[in-house]
Amino acid sequence: MQPHLLPPHHKDKRPFWSLMAAIQPSLFPMPVDPALPPGLLYCVDVVTPEDERCLLDRIANLPFKKFQFHGFEGKRRVVSFGWCYDFSNHKALPADPIPDFLVEIHRKIQAASGFALPNLAQVLVTEYAPGAPIDWHKDRPFFDDVMGLSLASACNFRLRKSVDKGKWRRVSLRLEPRSAYLLQGVARREWEHSIPPVESLRYSVTFRNLRSSARTDRSFA
Numbered sequence: 001m002q003p004h005l006l007p008p009h010h011k012d013k014r015p016f017w018s019l020m021a022a023i024q025p026s027l028f029p030m031p032v033d034p035a036l037p038p039g040l041l042y043c044v045d046v047v048t049p050e051d052e053r054c055l056l057d058r059i060a061n062l063p064f065k066k067f068q069f070h071g072f073e074g075k076r077r078v079v080s081f082g083w084c085y086d087f088s089n090h091k092a093l094p095a096d097p098i099p100d101f102l103v104e105i106h107r108k109i110q111a112a113s114g115f116a117l118p119n120l121a122q123v124l125v126t127e128y129a130p131g132a133p134i135d136w137h138k139d140r141p142f143f144d145d146v147m148g149l150s151l152a153s154a155c156n157f158r159l160r161k162s163v164d165k166g167k168w169r170r171v172s173l174r175l176e177p178r179s180a181y182l183l184q185g186v187a188r189r190e191w192e193h194s195i196p197p198v199e200s201l202r203y204s205v206t207f208r209n210l211r212s213s214a215r216t217d218r219s220f221a
């Protein structure tokens, strides 16, 4: 469900908030669709096409592995820095340090969007080959806020929240390549998110900090 807020006579069928985002590649978080959960911010064009090309070249050389979940392999491939999450043992484990080029892109996204994700602790790079999805989930409580950068192609970012037995409130947001989102507060903690199988190769770079309990108690998962 994606409410269209433009007047009916308007030729552009994109929702008002997405059009705003498209015409206003700005320093500040966009006024997003009011139907979207509080705590979800979205901003387009946070990196230039040139930055995207360079990033994709660097990303191509990263040591991706198939996503592992309780003995199953997902279709997407991932590589983690700072911390990686071991789903079999329900535990976050220290990973290789975050490479400088990812620290630099984290800085650039914050400068371009106005989003704040302080105390960067983890970067997860995910490769979605055509047909690869990510299923409904909330991020692990070990992590706090999540800032995500989309690269190479667009996708449908779906969110849902249980409102009654078996009933969900659902919204979705199209994530354009070179756009970023910030998930915090209610959107981060009370809503689940997922991406249906992508049509074309897509990469995401997600940046996370640690919840304060995880900072003091490293056994916190």
Ligand SMILES: O=C(O)CCC(=O)C(=O)O
Residues within 6 Å of the ligand: 124, 126, 134, 139, 148, 149, 193, 195, 203, 204, 206
């Ligand atoms: O690809 C994305 O932007 C979403 C990634 C995600 O939901 C996750 O890593 O938990």
